[in-house]
Amino acid sequence: MANHPVPASGPAPHPHPQPHPTIHPKGLFKAFAASLTGTALEWYDFAVYSAAAAVVFPIVFFPASDPLTGTILAFSTYAVGYVSRPVGGIIFGRLGDRIGRKKVLVTTLMIIGVATVLIGVLPGYASIGIVAPIILVLLRFAQGVGVGGEWGGAVLLSSEYGDPHRRGFWASAAQVGPPAGNLLANGALAVLTLALTEEQFLSFGWRIAFLVSALLVAFGLWIRLRLEDTPVFKAIQAHGEQPHAPIQEVFRKELRPLIAAILCRVGPDVLYALFTVFTLTYGIQVLGYERNQVLTAVLVGSAFQLFMIPLAGAVSDRFNRRLVYGVGAVVGAVWTFVFFGILGGNNQPMLIIGIVLGLMAHSFMYGPQAAFIVEQFSPRLRSTGSSLAYTFAGVIGGAIAPLMFTLLLSQFGTWIPVAIYVAVAAAVTLVGLALGRDNDTVEDLDYRLLLEGTGAATQPSGAAESK
Template sequence: MLIRSRRIGSPRRYRVSVMATTTLTPVPAGETDAERRKRLRTVVAASLLGTTVEWYDFFLYATAASLVFNQLFFPDQSSFVGTLLSFATFAVGFVVRPIGGIVFGHIGDRIGRKRTLAITMVMMGVATALMGVLPTAASVGVLAPILLLLLRIVQGFALGGEWAGAVLLSVEHSPDGKRGLFGSIPQIGLALGLALGTGVFALLQVALDDQAFLTYGWRIAFLVSIVLVVIGFVVRLKVDETPAFAEVAELAKKSTAPLRDVVVPPNTRNTVLGLLARWGEGSAFNTWGVFAIAYATTELDMEKVPVLVAVTIASLVMAALLPFSGLLTDRYGAKTIYLIGITAYGVAVYPVFVLFGTSNLLWFTVGLVIVFGVIHALFYGAQGTLFASLYPTPVRYTGLSVVYQFSGIYASGLTPLILTALIGAASGSPWLAAGYLVLTAIISVVATALIRRDDLHLTTGPQARPVA
């Protein structure tokens, strides 16, 4: 084994070991414990704040699609059709995300994780803030939904490169034995972003009457994004490039065509299984975090503010439990924890819809906390580490983006549309929709079970090996 020291665009020095497969121990040579703790705190803050802001922006749109956009941008439609059209523009963001994933994945694998994440954050923040000043259909007619759609496209394009980069920023900086814990940190940002978005909307609706909220109140939630983006951007500028990428750059092992390498052997199998393994998680999140709001306020005739508070509570429970999922991942392995969580989700779907069917706020909240706050936290905390493990460092950003963003089209973006259509076809009954969700869980369970440990490049749990 050859040991070499090198500089990575900063005064820090990293110990690199070159073996049969290139590995890196992210421990700067001569670094004191205090310096190490400070470096890791910066990594955690950059990953957590960045993903919180980005997901706040992205899912703020989802909340608005359920409560506002169907009235202000599609006012001439029936309530049902307006909701469908609103969710259709929501889904467009997921359709565009793979394009952003490919573009930013390539950039991230070529120039690094840090700079790529700075670009995505600025794009997302500007698009979200501009939504806050959009004219409505009452002012400019058909131009209003067109402009809304264009900004949603920018949002989706930016987020396409965000999630994978944030996961890698955290995982590739992780200390030995804590890869699962660090991999769960970006996921906390998603839960906090959703909670922040629904919480802000709930607060605005309490503070303002319906007319004031529809006139200008909802815009405040979007304009707040500017402040959040500035804070997140400043923190991200302070973090170092990941040691794993820096090693690849120094040893001239960058892929010339990351997208090609992700879809051809030996990565083909992992890519297909990753795309299928995510189906259940994507459908779950957008059911409980997005669709449930529209379902409760329309089909169940529940009040908007209490429903938003219920989703906020479930999201905060998820955020609190995600680190425990990371710890379990480090102990038992990412595949095992993800598999258990997805299975539990499939089992819980029908009972939760029974609770929803009571139209009782308490039982609605209990159902959300169980399936979204607890069960979703279990497998979502392991997801980032598991999917990052599917690929070697030179193509990891692109591979992770492809799996997460392409699956986002059918697993996430279309879910509210599919569920709304199935419930409409069943004259308001949720059981066809619930059956679809169970099917997605079964597909994910089978695909996850077929992932071979020997094909993972970042293992967790017993006999875990270093970043490769």
């Protein structure tokens, strides 16, 4: 029978109680770990690349220019990683709906890992001249492409293996990646800084930080290659319902869910950029803190997030997910004003408390975020829709936020416009939540029950027409 996507305004009614499909705990925990390792690698690279772009790359890859220009050029290679993400989202999001979540995730992890390791062994300008920075830009572009395709598949891997009634918790695996990656990267950089002289670090120590990522890649591949594809995709594949043109279908049939998913990401991305990136600049240059003091506060906040993000995802399973997400957005916006207001003076305990509470508010958006975005799209188009939303929102949210904060502070000389910017971003998120829909577990249960041979329908109720 012909079916259509569930409308964005709410789940389709299902008059008969659904039996529960079999949940295999071993595969579920493997999927959780496989999802976490990929995003942890992404954010490990994010932190290591940031440190190298500021300190090492202007010397190693751009020595022909003056120091300031070299730094700008180094950070431009960093920006390339953001610009290329939508390319990865388009390519691999589409493939995730066409050939499967697992195959895409193996490919994206290989791309990210190989590019990161190659940066670690790339000869400098002194050895191969202008070819060195050109290759660096290309490798950074490849990293961005891999990252753009990684998130959507990682979220689906963990969420579609688990009970859809607990999707908030299981989908949060990918969301734990940023704090985990930040902690791993800063731990590696701290060990190298203590073990090596500055000259040794500039000579070869920074390369070790990139090469260490091979361990994360190997672990992630070991898990992902041992997993089967998700039960939901296997059912879609078994019934021949893969979309032929998933990007076109998303824009034609599920444009409202795509807009909702993009907008809901803006607030969390901006808030995270404030408390993990901008506070370093503001705390050091404006308030006079030592770099280690601010960095310690950020790391303490990241450590709290390792537990707060899954907790927030679990809470959103017990209560309305949009409500939990919305409360986090409002609290984050309000706390930003409070944070700047109480931050005067060299008071590190207050700085730590302020950043920890700010990142806790972020957790109550970020924890439910993956599940909320996945739930906006019909199962056939989830990989494409989720990947497009993630990559496009990253460009308009997190990518430009640090620059906007810096420009506002330099233009007005006060933190108030910065806090207003965060409040506007939170308002954008609330609009996205209002446009979105609540969880519909029937879509996943139908597919999984059909795969197990216990479904009575000939085609799942949430499936879109594929022909």
